[in-house]
Amino acid sequence: MVVKYLFLILYDIVDRRLFSIDRCIFMVEQSKPMRPPLSGTAKIIRYTPWLVHFNTGACNGCDIEVLAALTPLYDPERFGIKLAPSIRHGDILVVTGAVTKKAGERLKRLYEQMPNPKFVIAVGACAIDGGVFHNAYNVLAGVDKVIPVDMYIPGCPARPEAILDGIVKLLKKLEEL
Amino acid sequence: MGAKKVIEVPYVVELPVGPQHPALHEPLLLKAYAEGEEIVKVEINTGYNHRGIEKLAERNNFYRNIFICGRVCGICNTVHANCYTRALEYLLGVEPNNRAKYLRVVAMEFERIHSHMLINAIMAEILGFDSLFMNMMLDRERIMKAKEILTGNRVIGDYMMVGGVRRDVDEVKRDKLIKLLKQLRPRVEYYKKLFIEDETILKRLVDTGLLSRVNATKYSFVGPVARGSNVRIDVRASDKYDAYGDIPWNVITYKEGDSWARMMVRWDETLEAIDMCIYALEHLPSDGNPVPDERRLPRKFPEGESYARVEAQRGELTYYVMSTGGVNPYRVKIRTPSFLNVIHSAILYPGYSIADLPVIFVSLDPCIACMERVAVVDVDEGRRRLVRLKDLAKGVY
Numbered sequence: 001m002v003v004k005y006l007f008l009i010l011y012d013i014v015d016r017r018l019f020s021i022d023r024c025i026f027m028v029e030q031s032k033p034m035r036p037p038l039s040g041t042a043k044i045i046r047y048t049p050w051l052v053h054f055n056t057g058a059c060n061g062c063d064i065e066v067l068a069a070l071t072p073l074y075d076p077e078r079f080g081i082k083l084a085p086s087i088r089h090g091d092i093l094v095v096t097g098a099v100t101k102k103a104g105e106r107l108k109r110l111y112e113q114m115p116n117p118k119f120v121i122a123v124g125a126c127a128i129d130g131g132v133f134h135n136a137y138n139v140l141a142g143v144d145k146v147i148p149v150d151m152y153i154p155g156c157p158a159r160p161e162a163i164l165d166g167i168v169k170l171l172k173k174l175e176e177l
Numbered sequence: 178m179g180a181k182k183v184i185e186v187p188y189v190v191e192l193p194v195g196p197q198h199p200a201l202h203e204p205l206l207l208k209a210y211a212e213g214e215e216i217v218k219v220e221i222n223t224g225y226n227h228r229g230i231e232k233l234a235e236r237n238n239f240y241r242n243i244f245i246c247g248r249v250c251g252i253c254n255t256v257h258a259n260c261y262t263r264a265l266e267y268l269l270g271v272e273p274n275n276r277a278k279y280l281r282v283v284a285m286e287f288e289r290i291h292s293h294m295l296i297n298a299i300m301a302e303i304l305g306f307d308s309l310f311m312n313m314m315l316d317r318e319r320i321m322k323a324k325e326i327l328t329g330n331r332v333i334g335d336y337m338m339v340g341g342v343r344r345d346v347d348e349v350k351r352d353k354l355i356k357l358l359k360q361l362r363p364r365v366e367y368y369k370k371l372f373i374e375d376e377t378i379l380k381r382l383v384d385t386g387l388l389s390r391v392n393a394t395k396y397s398f399v400g401p402v403a404r405g406s407n408v409r410i411d412v413r414a415s416d417k418y419d420a421y422g423d424i425p426w427n428v429i430t431y432k433e434g435d436s437w438a439r440m441m442v443r444w445d446e447t448l449e450a451i452d453m454c455i456y457a458l459e460h461l462p463s464d465g466n467p468v469p470d471e472r473r474l475p476r477k478f479p480e481g482e483s484y485a486r487v488e489a490q491r492g493e494l495t496y497y498v499m500s501t502g503g504v505n506p507y508r509v510k511i512r513t514p515s516f517l518n519v520i521h522s523a524i525l526y527p528g529y530s531i532a533d534l535p536v537i538f539v540s541l542d543p544c545i546a547c548m549e550r551v552a553v554v555d556v557d558e559g560r561r562r563l564v565r566l567k568d569l570a571k572g573v574y
Contacts (some may be wrong), residue, residue: 007487054197055204057226060546061251061332065296068321071314087197103204103225106196118560128200136229157332158250 033111035148038177042117045091046081046171052090052114056107056134056143058097061157062124066094069160079171092119092167095149096135098126099140111147119170120149123163125156131137189217197224202299203545204518207538211531219534221519226545234509239265239478239500242509244335248495249511250297250546251332255288256489258337261509263418264498265339267483269475277341277467278420279457282326283354284336284452285419285487288455290361291320292490293443294448294544296369300440303535309371316364323357326350338470346415346461355458369444382437386486386525386537389434396521399514400447400492402541404430405438412488426453426526436540443542450468478503491515491542511558533568 050068055063070076070083084090087110099107111120122143125131132142143149151165187212195203204225206346210218230249234242245253247263257283266272273281298313321331328334329344334345346354372378388398393406403410411428413421429445431438480502492514497507518541525537 042290052197053202055202055545057228058546059248059254059333060203060544061248061254065332067202068205068318071283071318073315075562078312081429096224099226100225102227103196106204106225110197125547132248133228133230133233136233138227138229144244152207156248159331 012049019046026154031144031146036116036118040177042173043177045117046174047083049167050082050084051094051167051173052091052109052110053082053094053096054110056095056127057100057139058124060115060125061153062096062127065157065160066096066163069163074142074160074164076167079168080163081164081167082094087113088115090114091117092121092170094121094123095122095127095143098130098136098137099137099143099146101105101140104140104146107143107146118149119151121151121166121170122149122152123153123155123158123166125154128152132158140156192531203543205543205545207534209526209531209534214530215527216529216531216534218536218554219461219523221523223520223545234506237504238504239506240300240339241475242524243337243339244285246509246511247333247335247337249513250544252292252544253288253489253491253494255284255328255336256494257511258335258421259285260485260487260494261340262337262489262497264483264485264496265478267489268478268481268498268500269339271340271518272360272526273341274465274467275420275462276345276464278345279423279461280342280467281337282420282424283454283457284324284342284453285321287324287327289450290447290454292542293326293447294320294365296539297372297440297443300382300406300539302379302538304378305376309368313368316361316368319357320362323354324472328484338469338471339474341467343493345467345555346458351458352463355455356391358451358455358458365444365447368406369441369448371416372440372444380535381536382440382540383433383435384495385436385529385533387435388525390555392540396524397517398521399490399517401439401442401544402492402518404428405442406434407432410493412493412544416486418485418487420457424453424456436536439542441542453538454569478506490515491518491544507532513544515542519543519545 012066045065053066093111093114097133122128126133127143134141140146151166151170153162155162180521189212192211193211194207194209195494198207206494208220208222209216230245234245237245243258243262247258249257266491294313294317298310302310302314324334325331327346328336381463388406389407390406393403395406399410409428409430414428429442429449431442452542478500482499483496484497486493494514497510501507522541526534529537
């Protein structure tokens with residue numbers, strides 16, 4: 001019992017030192033990852049694009065609209081759109097919210113973990129340029145500060161119809177490859 | 178460096194849940210330490226959603242802050258805006274008329290209905306009951322439609338303004354709203370019955386995440402979490418702000434204190450809210466225009482401080498506004514219910530299995546966007562050391 005708690009305490013110290021603070025500083029200094037080159041094979045995802053949803057500091061308004069866009073009234077499965085459980089299964093990363101410093105670092109890691117071909121959709125005014133939070137001290141403004149973005153969907157929050165429309169437009173773009 | 182060797186001792190498995198996790202929808206890191214299947218400790222790591230709203234509010238003027246406060250949390254935006262607006266009204270000595278008060282209550286209760294339906298739907302999804310989730314979300318679209326008719330937008334309505342509301346409803350809209358609510362009520366009753374009778378739901382929820390009445394008060398849980406543990410705490414009943422004193426309604430409490438009781442409190446509150454909305458819309462007073470003239474409102478605020486509280490969907494929400502005269506507030510302090518409910522939730526998990534972790538977490542109705550009121554760690558060298566020593570001291574206890 002004692003050993004176990006000792007371990008937990010020591011683990012806390014090591015963990016915080018390695019992960020939490022130093023990463024935050026490096027994150028701002030590092031450059032943003034490159035967009036992978038698009039080849040003709042990217043169009044295979046257009047029948048079953050699987051979404052991965054990540055909230056980088058949104059107010060939840062866009063999140064519940066993304067969630068609503070996946071439900072029967074809007075019926076996204078007619079386009080083959082489905083929510084994927086893990087980032088490693090995802091084709092399209094749906095990002096909502098102004099990017100905070102701590103979540104930005106995670107967002108970049110998620111983007112790097114995604115398999116190719118990968119696309120990013122920024123949903124809502126905050127994800128586009130920071131929205132009402134663009135001057136706040138902990139906000140890095142839009143998603144495109146951290147990772148490359150393929151489609152912007154405006155609105156505060158964006159309506160479910162608009163979100164689906166954005167995804168379908170992205171898929172149309174893929175057909176022309 | 179010596180500490181690294183200790184990690185290899187396989188006593189406990191560390192299991193990170195989040196910040197990107199299909200069960201959460203919001204960035205929060207729950208670090209669970211499990212011994213076999215049993216959770217021994219859960220650490221809650223926040224800060225992914227901290228945007229610095231309180232600081233931002235000091236840089237903008239009083240009226241602009243209504244929109245910023247509405248965007249603290251999208252699900253409870255009307256209650257946030259209402260609380261801040263009432264704090265400003267106490268400062269100015271303005272009182273809205275009765276029609277505006279009734280309309281405010283209707284907007285806030287609409288929000289309560291859609292929020293409670295959403296969290297119950299997410300609970301069904303977490304349990305693996307996906308068709309129930311889809312059905313609930315389909316019925317939830319009715320209330321979203323109603324909210325759009327009333328406030329002009331599905332989620333963020335920006336409905337509140339100092340001295341009233343932004344839009345009035347006419348007879349046609351009012352009848353449409355009542356019709357939508359009456360359509361929704363039997364569906365909610367059906368889902369409530371499902372939560373009482375369905376064996377799958379009962380097996381996962383009953384006796385999971387038990388919170389005693391003593392612990393609920395000791396750790397200051399608020400809202401449906403406390404009411405699920407038989408603590409009769411509701412600001413709507415104790416403060417009777419806006420029109421809550423005129424409309425008949427009941428405070429719901431359950432004795433069980435488990436996840437099931439929390440979800441049942443939400444279903445009963447949804448039914449209460451539907452009845453309240455129907456009553457308020459049918460007895461809407463007509464004592465003048467609820468939309469005040471924006472140009473008549475004073476630009477500069479008098480010196481003073483004010484404090485307002487509302488019952489948000491997740492519990493008690495308070496705003497403290499301090500003015501030193503002028504156009505900007507000197508300080509805006511927000512205390513949100515999820516802050517209390519989520520930070521203290523670490524006491525609920527130990528003893529349950531890993532599969533129960535998302536269930537217990539969702540039963541608290543976490544709202545991370547609301548919660549992030551904590552100051553982030555300063556990056557300069559001296560302060561960093563100080564925080565680490567504090568962490569160390571906390572661990573030794």
